[in-house]
Amino acid sequence: MFTPSYHDGVIQHLITDVSEDDFNVAVGGQVEIIGWLYQYYNTEPKDRAFKKKKYLESDIPAVTQLFTPDWIVKYMVENSLGRYWIDVLQAKEDPRSSREIAEDFGWQYFMPEAEQSDQISVQTNADSLSQADIEDVTLIDAAMGSGHILIYAFEVFMQIYEREGYSRRDAAKLIVQKNIYGLDIDTRAFQLAYFSLMMKARGANRRFLTLDIRPNVFDVPESGELTSADFQELLQSEDEAKQLDYLLDQFRYGNEYGSLIQLDKSVDWSMITRISNQELDEGQLSLSSIVLTESQDKLREICAVGKILSRQFTIGAMNPPYMGSGKMDSILGKYVKKHFPNSKSDLFAVFMERLRSLTDTNGYYAMITQHAWMFLSSFEKLRSVLKADTLINMAHLGTRAFEEIGGEVVQSTTFVFKHQTIANYIGTYERLVNFDSQQKKEQAYLAAVKNTDVDYLYRTNQANFAKIPGMPIAYWASANLIHDFEVGTRMDELVDAKVGLQTGDNSKFLRIWYEVDNKKISFRSVNLSESVKSQKKWFPCNKGGAYRKWFGNYDYVINWKNDGHEIKNFNWPNGKQRSVVRNPSYYFREAITWSDITSGSFSLRYREPGSIHDHKGMSAFSKDHELLIMILAILNTPVGDHIFKILNPTVSLEVGNFKSFPVIKNKTIEDKSFNISRKLVQYCKEDWNTFETSWDFTSHPLLTHIADDNLSHCRSPVG
Structure with missing residues (x-):
């Protein structure tokens, strides 16, 4: 990795390009530089692994390693370990508020809780907290990487020990021996974490390296063939x-x-x-x-x-690995499905369950994860499990929380749970999704700590989440909107929302409509029977498409000859059907439809009879034409967009989210909405057909303003 020359290569760049403070243990630089160097070391292996369909065991460390920004580490530790110790001090009758105690310690990322009712503010475990000893407080990072979280936890523990009257020398020994624990599957990460902790302790106790004390951090071993x-x-x-x-x-x-690894039996x-x-x-x-x-x-x-792994800890804090179930190899995939059925969709969610189980009752666990678990139906069972705990605080980060991850796909959130049910607890939520850089998010969070009146800080009782179908963590939903969910009619009671066809190979079965002979396309079949009678090969396919409201995106045709014979018999080499033909009884019916993927506002369109919808062209059906048009009017409003973003603010609006939409019935409004929506559909249809890419195109609208005696010149054939 290093060259022997101090005038060229890596060492030279470290000396000249990196600030001295980045190496300074006194200001926290040591763990920063080690973490970034390790992430840099993993860049090439990560890039190679990302190209694979399935990750090998050797790929896991590289593809799941992401260095946690310093401010998020401080947020997690101060709001879990720091909060726990504030609970202890207040149980011991410290008269100061949590804000005053945090300021005294210098914990600037600690977010004071909202004002609670008298019943809630009384600690249910006050007796045990009043007897708590700092030597008995434990913290674990179950995927520690290079040890960033553990190092900051060391600093917070040191502050507490010193306030309790311990010398720095004695505190350093006790922290390493009793308080801090960490695990990882990556040997190099373990070595770096071990080194960082030893150097941190050496900074507080010069004789530490001679004391034969081993930090409680480990590379998780493998038994292999041992019996x-x-x-x-x-x-x-x-x-x-x-x-x-x-x-x-x-x-x-x-x-x-x-x-x-969970040991279900006593050993x-x-x-x-x-x-x-x-x-x-x-x-x-x-x-x-x-x-x-x-x-x-x-x-x-x-x-x-x-x-x-057989015990529990006072505090859990971690940045878990991220890996969708589709990327897991068979060994890991089977284990996760068996032991973590509520969170099996992604490794980060699995670790949410695991860290929870490693945390003591009445302890705290803090994490930074992708925010998908807050909204997607695939994590609804996980949310049901987590509702037994109390969500104390959440900094909802959105995109660009990590400087090295650009784009709008990876959206993150960091949060703190108390492993205890506190009825009617009012949690605090900082909505940082609209701040477009890591630095701006940090600044906005710190501003919210100092001034709780900022418009992106929310206070709510998590019991409200259960009032919304699917139980999304919709902390920013207003009381009126939550009431609408309670009294409104669910969308699935009005229309049938259905997922469509999945061909298994779009390049084989789909074409842009003008790529095939028009004579082989049936544009007007309105049911399966007519499609067979037409003896045509190609039929319009609703594949979602770009952002467009009211009408449009008639681009594709699909090979559905002889009632989809080829698609229905499209198999893998092992004989298993490769295509998935869903809900065929709804094919060719009129519908309202939306695209599966969207990075901006949601847009819905009316779809005339005659199309087959695929799994990207999500659709809802009704035999009541006026009802479809009226619902389209509701959903294409800013209010509709706002509600959909509460149900699921990810880039993918699922059928389940659509079904949960609340509709407040009002005959006057319904009639007015229908008339407006009908006109908008017609205007957008006329607009769509003014372009040559529409199969109903006749002539360009500008030609209507050309005098009849000149029209023939405009339409004269070339050559």
């Missing part, structure tokens, strides 16, 4: 062999499962410790004794990590 038979001469009973086999089996794929750790440390009989060195010694070394690692 109890490899320890046969050290076992004393069949029960010990069964327990050992169970433990080894849990760590069989430790490099893939990492902190997700006699004293027995495992005895076996892993038992000295072998003295005698001649043999191959079997060497192998057994190596197996004992591996078992000691498994024992150390197993003990951590």
Whole structure:
């Protein structure tokens, strides 16, 4: 990695291009520079892995490693560990407010809670908190990377220890021995975290490196082919062999499962410790004794990590790995589906469940994740689990929370839960989605800490989320809108929203309409029977398309000859059907439709009879034409867009979100809406047909202003 020259190469650039403070332990620079260097080291492996359909075990560290911005680390630690210790101090009758205590510690990212009712403000566990000792407070990062979160937690622990009367030297030893824990599957990340913690402790205690103290951070081991038979001469009973086999089996794929390993059965750790440390009989060195010694070394690692994964911690804080279920290999995918069915869609959500289970009752857990879990139907079961806890604070970041990730696809949120149900608790939410850079988001958050009257800070009871179908974390929904969800008629009681056809290979079955012979296209079939009678091969296909309201996006045709015979019989080499023919009874019917993907406002269109809708052209159907046109009027308003963004502000509006839309019935408004919507549909239809890309195009509108005696010259054939 480094060249030997201090005048050229990496070392020279580190010396000349990087600020001295970035290396200064006193100002937190050490972990920053280590983290960024490690992320840079992973850039090429990550780029290679992203091109693969499935990630190999060796790809996981690179593709899931993302260095957490410093301010977000401070937000998570101060609002979890810091908040817990403020609870302790107040339980011990410290008269100061949480804001005053945080300011005294210098925790500028701590967000004071909203004013609560008298019943809520009384701590249900005040007695245990009043007896809390800082030496007993523990924090774990279950995917620690290079240790950024752990290092800042060390600093906060040090502040608390010093306020409790400990010397810095003694505090450094206790923090490393008792308070901080971390795990990762990446050996290099573990080594960097280990090094960072040792150097941090050395900064507070010059003799630390001579004290033979090992930080509680580990590279999650893998048992490989080990079984109890490899320890046969050290076992004393069949029960010990069964327990050992169970433990080894849990760590069989430790490099893939990492902190997700859950030990469902109790393990006699004293027995495992005895076996892993038992000295072998003295005698001649043999191959079997060497192998057994190596197996004992591996078992000691498994024992150390197993003990951590079997306990709970006061605080959990982490930036979890991100990986959709489609990218997981079969080993990891099966494990996640079996043990984490509520969150299996993405690894970050799985770790939300896992960190929750690693956190003590009444403790806090803080994370930064993608925000999809807040809204998508695939995470509704996870939201149902999380509602048993109390969402204390959330900084909803949106896009561009990480400087190195551009674009509008990756949207993030960071939050703190208390692992306890507090009825009627008023949580605090900072909506930072409209600030377009990492720096601006940080500045806006700090402004909200100082002034809670800013218009992007919200206070709400999380019980309101359950009043909205799908239970989205819609903290910015007004009381009136929540009431509308309670009393309104659900959209799925008025129309049928259906997902459409998935060909399995669009390049094979789809064409732009003018790419094929018009004589082979049936533009006017209104049901499956007519499509067969037409004996045509191609039929209009509603594939969603670009942003457009009211009417349009008639671009594609699909091969549906003989009632879709080719598509229905399009199979994989193993004989399994590759295409998915959904809801064919709705094909060719009139509908209102919207595109699956949108990065801006949602736009809906009227679709005339005659098309087959695919899975990108989401559609809703009714035999009542006026109802469809009236609903189109409601949904294409700013209010409709606002409600859809509450139900699902991601770039994909799902059928389930559409079904949940509340409709308040009012005959006068419905009649007026229908008349306006009907005219807008007609105007946009005329606009669409003025372009040659429309199959109903006749002539350009400018030609209507040309005198009849000149019209023939404009239409004369070329050549």
